[in-house]
Amino acid sequence: MRPPTNHSNGLINENSSIHRSRFVRIIEAAGALVVGMNTQGQITLFNKRCEEVTGYSEKEVLGKTIFPLLIPEDELAGVLERFRRLVNGKLPTYSPQVHWITKTGEKRLMQWNNTFVTDEMGKVEEIFGIGIEITEWKKAQQALKESETQYQSLFDSVPVGLYRTTPDGQILEINPALVAMLGYEDKEELIKRNASEFYVDATARKRWKALIEQEEVVRGFEVQFRRRDGQIIWVELNARAIRNEKGEVYCYEGNLEDITKRKETEIALLAAHHRSEFLLDLMAHDLNNINQGIMLALELIENDDQLPPHLRESVRDTLAQVERSADLIANVKRFQSLKIEPRLLGSRDLSPPFHAAVRAVERAFPNKQLFLTTNIEDGKYQISGDGFITELFFNLLHNAMKMDSNTFVKVEVQANTVEKGEFLKIQIMDQGPGVPNSEKKRIFSHYKEDSAGERGSGVGLTLVQRIIQRYGGQIWVQDRIEGDYTQGANFVLLLPRGED
Amino acid sequence: MVSIFIVDDDENLHRVYRSFFTMKGIDVIASAFDGSEAVKIFGKLNPRPDILLMDYRMPNKDGVSTTKEIKQIDPASKIIFLSADETARDQAFKAGAISFLIKPVRFAHLLQTISEVLDHQ
Amino acid sequence: MPEPTLQHRFQNLAKAADVLIIGTNARGKITFFNRKCEQVTSYTQDEVFGKSVFTSLISKKDRVEVRKMFKRLAVGEVSPDLSEVALITKDGNQLVTQWRYSLIYDEKGTVIEIFGIGLDITEQKMTENQLHESEARFRLLAENALDSIYLFSLHPKRKFEYVSPATTQMTGYAVEEFYADPDFVIKIIHPDDLSSLQSMLADPAAFTTPSELRWVKKDGSVLWTEQRSRLIHDDDGNLVAVYGVVRDITGRKQATDDMQRARNLAEFLVDLMAHDLNNINQGILSALEILLHDPGFPEQLEGRLKDAIAQVERSAYLIDSVKRFQRIDVEPLQLKLVDPFAPLQSAIWAAERAHPAKQLFVTSNIRKGQYQVLADRFLSELFFNILHNAAKYDHSDRVTIDVRANKMRNKRSLQIQIMDHGPGIPDEEKERIFSRLASRRTGVKGSGIGLTLVNQILQRYGGSISITDRVEGDHTQGANFVILIPLKE
Known part of the structure; x- marks a missing residue:
């Protein structure tokens, strides 16, 4: 069979060799739905694909009006309107999307191409619809639209x-x-x-x-x-x-x-930090300068032959205090650098720095006398620490001296090994006014709550706590005589032991 | 007699240095209170001092810049830094300082440093 | 129905059908081309009959695929799927079309004709593409965002409607875990922040203020986040959904914490140093006083001892200034009308005391009751620091300082000039001198804190300070500190 070649006007005419069944097959096999209706909307043709999609057989539907059989109620009015205009020849071909309801009640969406056939008089005789099912495509489209809407509202909101x-x-x-x-x-x-x-x-x-x-x-x-x-x-x-x-x-x-607000806070924070660092630097620098002057003036006096020997000792004591001031400044500078420098903890004999602290405290209170009893001796106790050990004990002893209003200040310092030998427990017991329970915890962090105040030795004890934290130790305060804080305080330190 | 030129912006220090050096038989031949003044005076000094005692933080010109300029005028000059600012140490040596002491120092230490510097000659 | 009628109907249908119908032989030579095809492609059937459908109609990009399909069709394999093909019209336009195919066999079962029924979906496709693009645009912005973005609906059901992929990167948990459980966030919140989250959930209005929360990531580490939200209400004003953005601020948090710690430490050390040095100074001062009053102390050394005492006092002054400096920011700003006469006089007195070895001659044209400036108790401090600075740098024993005040022409501020006969300040130093904070370690000391304090006090008053030469053009003749302080309105 040769393909048709004689198409004078693009139509398939009666004389062509193409058999009628060929068209049916073409259209059916193409998977398109073909439905024919008369001007009353009664079904005149219902092809196989229509049967497959709807579940109705051609026999069942022939002669029945397509509405309301297949068209859902909500689309009925529109479909009827268009149908009327089509029949009246007032609507050229068009391509609506219309749902059909299957025999089982399912909705399927079809893209229709409707056209009509006229008689010799030009009157509409029959209407045909060729349809392709687009239910799935439409669903995908819908999902996409929803997704677009969702993202857009995210974007907007x-x-x-x-x-x-x-x-x-x-x-x-x-x-x-x-x-x-x-x-x-x-x-x-x-x-x-x-x-x-x-x-x-x-x-x-x-x-x-x-x-x-x-x-x-x-x-x-x-x-x-x-x-x-x-x-x-x-x-x-x-x-x-x-x-x-x-x-x-x-x-x-x-x-x-x-982030304007955050940035302003950060800038203020940074400025405050710079200011403190500046003050620290300036104070350290200028005070060292001043100390130089005091120290040299005292040395001139100390070396002068006219100075009676009994006063020379007192000048030397004062000189030692100037040195202690210089030490403190050096320590503060070192403390400041703690945050940068890795910790350099090593095993150290507790005795030398402890006794250096005792001497420094004695010099700091020329008008008082310290009576110290202790079991700390050279070579007896090793702790893991660094150059701040003197500072640590100086501050604790200084605090005891300062709080005790007596001229003779009794302090007992006892060290002993605890925790299976891992820690050294050091108790510093004074006979001062003691620390009430409500103050016992706050005492080490005074400077935070009360940085402007001058109460007690808050700053000194805060430094003590920081140094101990650094060493991985612990400090707390209890009553020297349990239950009666007025009998004096007992500062208890747990410090990691060093190697013997 | 050993001669010395003191550069420091602290007046009080000038007084105690002078008393001390006089006592130890060291001749304070000049004093300057800031870097610019030091350079100006140094240029006119004849003979040059055996030792310069140099502060670091001063108005107008710091000790390091001053040292550089003095070294240019006289590369043989011996400058001992005496500063409260340890951070200047490296810069000071780079500029040509011969020794660096941190304030406060004891006189004994200062004297020892001066004699070491002179012995080194 | 009688056959001729049916055939007639089909012919008419094919003729008028609003679908594209193209017939070809098994090799793709066109044998049928209906009117709709003519309309959309602008080719007439005569122009295309006998031509290869591939080269005459199908766009280059689809040609290979369509040829492959025709090969399968030619052996009877028909795919049930729609095939999308781009056609090129006579005018060169591109059409998007969708096709289904049917085959005509001869008696031996060989495919002799292939018919395609097609729809022109160009417009539909365009809409679809636009939608695709638009969807992708918004989706990518949400999906690619480095922050976690979510939509949580509260009504009708509490659940996550959307959680962006960044959430997984941030927390380690798959987004599905969030979709599956509306309370999943409760499970991964850091225990310390559980109560804050719970109170936020109880009152979602709290979500609108940016809040910081900690979470425990799947790997156990802590995630710091900052979250911002927007609440969505329905027409009745009921809260129905929350849109939110959650940002990983762990790094920033650490940096800020470090900064905060460093700042606290520095502040603490300033306090510590000030405090402990005061203690030590007290000890030194007492010891020196005792020496001075000891009947055995040689008279010849008294001058030296007094020098040392003056130095200890100077040290105390410095510590005091530092503490004041730390506190001046904390002091609430309450300006009042102040007559500058008294503050200046007390500043002169204090400066004289601070320089016992020198003689201070301060002249002033400010009379009692002459001016009222907007200031506070720091005004005296301001004058003192300038006078102190002038006395410090003037190395002569007699220090002359002239204070000259006059109203500015606009009457809004009082200009006070404080002129000294010291070594002066070279031009390059004139600006820097008040901002030591900005230029630490410039190698300048002493004047630093006092003048920076002066500047800080003037900033409180909305005033200003500048330095000129006492004798224009020759800075070595001394400095002139020019202060502007707002007058009463």
Whole structure:
């Protein structure tokens, strides 16, 4: 069988060799639904595909009106209206999407192409619909639409700025949060601007660009932006570079947050820090300078032959106190550097630094006398520590001396090994006014609550606690005589032991 | 007799240094209270001092810059830093200082350093 | 129904059908081309009859695929799926079409004709693509965001409607775990923040203020986050959903904590040093006083001892200034009208005391009751520091300082010039001298704290300070500190 070649007008005429069944087969096999109706809407043709999709046989439906048999109620009015106009020749062919209801009540969506056949008089005789089922396609479409809506509402509603810009700064996308952040009325006004216009420092965007082109992702880029009203805000940029198939960056997308408040806090914090460091540095420096003057003046006096020998000792004591001042300054500077320097703890004999502290305290109170009983002797106890051991005991003993209003101050210091030999327990017992229970915990952190105050030795004890923390030890205060704090305090230290 | 040039912005220190050095038979031939003044005076000093005692933090010109300029005028000059700022140590040596002492120092230590510097000659 | 009628109907249908119908032989030569095809492609049937469907109609990009399909069709394999093919019209436009195929066999069962029934879906496709693009645009912004983005609905059911992939990167937990359990967040919150989260959940309005929360990541480590949210209400004002963004701030938190710690430490050390050195100074001072009053102490050495005592007092002054400096920021700002006369006089007195070895000659044109400036109790401190500074750097025994005040022309502030005869300040130092904080370790000492304090006090008053030369152009003739303090309105 040869394919037809004689088509004078594109129609398949009566004389062609194509058999009628061929058309039926063509259309049916193509999976299209073909339905024919008379002008009353009665079904005149219902092909196999229609039977498959609806579950009705041709026999069942022939002669029945297609509405309401197959058309769902909510679409009926529209379909009827179009049908009437079609019959009246007032509607050319058109392609509606209409649902059919299957025999089992399922809804299937069909894309229809309707056309009509006229008699010799031009009157509509019969209407045909060729339909393709698009239920699945439509579902996918619907899902996509929903997803689009969801993402769009996310985009519109999230409380951070989202944007997409081209490398040369054209704004492709910008969400309402960002529009508001930059102080613009609406998106259209903003989108005409170039992204680089918002940077207070024009080179900042260049730096950011260089960074993102190299790193692909840039997080936490902090920069100043100028709002529409001229106000300057700090923002944090998080963005990534998006590349096309050729690997070229065609846009950046990311988010942007107003961090002005945080930045101000940070700057204030930093300024406060700088100020304290400055004061520390200045105080350390200038006081050392002054100490130099005092020290040399005292040395001149000490070395002068006119000075009676009994006063020479007292001048030397004073000189030792100047040295103690210099030591403290050196210690503070070292303490400040603790945060940077790794800890250098080593095994040390407790006795020398302890007794150095005792001597320093005695000199610090020339008008008082310390009666110390202790079992700490050279070579007896090793602890794991560093150069702050003297400082530690000085502060504890200084505190005991200071709090005790007597001229003769009794202090007992007892050391013994505990915790299977891992720790050394040191008790420093005084007979001063003691520490009431409510104060026992606070006493080591005075400076925080009461940094402006001058009460007690808060600062000294805070330093004590910091040094002990550094050594991995512990400190607490209890009553020398359990239950009666007025009988004096007992400072208990647990310090990690060193190797013997 | 050993001669010394004291550069420090602290007046009180000038007084005690002078008393001490006089007692020890060291001749304080010049004093300056800041770096610029020190350079100016040093340029005119003849003969040059055996030793310069140099502070670091001073108005107008710090000890390190001053040392550099004095070393340019006289590369043989011997400069001992006496500063309360330890951070300047490396810079001071780089600029040409011969010794670096941290304030406060005892006279004994200062004297010993001076004699070491002179012996080294 | 009689056959001729049916055939007639089909012919008419084919003729008028609003679908594309193309027939070809097994090798793809066109044998049938209906009117709809003519309309959409602008080719007439005569132009395409006998031509290869591949080269005349099908776009290059689809040609290989369609040829493959025709090969399968030619042996009778028909796919039930729609095939999408791009056609090129006579004018060169591209159409997107969807096709189904049917085959005509001869008696031996060989495929002799292939018929395609097609729909022009170009417009539909365009809409679909736009939708795709738009969806992708918004989706990528959410999916690619480095922050976790979520949508949590409270009504009708409490559940996560959306959780972005960044959440997994941040927490280590799969997004499915969030979808499966609306209370999953309770399970992964850091124990210390559980109560804050619970109170936030109880009153979601709390979500709108940015809040910091800690979480325990799947690997056990702690995640610090900052979260911001927006609440969505229905028409009746009921809260139905929360949109939120959660940012990983662990790194920042650590940096801030470190900074906070460093700052606390520095502040603590300043306090410590001030406190303990005061104690030591007290000890030294007492010892020196005892020496001075000892009948055995040689008279000739008294001057030296007094020098030492003056130095201890100087040390106390410095410590005091430092403490004041630390506190000046804390003191609440309460400006009142102050007559500068008394503060200046007390400052002169204090400066004289601070320099017992020198004679101070301070001249002033400020009369009692002449001016009222907006200031507070630090005004005297301000004058003292400038006078003290001038006396310190003037190495002569007689220190002359002239204080000259006059109202500015706009009457808004009082200008006070304090002129000394000291070594002066070279131009390059003039600006730096008040901002020691900014330039630590500049190698300058002493003047640092006093003048920085002066600047800080003036900032409180909304005033300013600058330095000029007492004798214009020659800084070595002494400095002129020019202060502006706001007058009463």
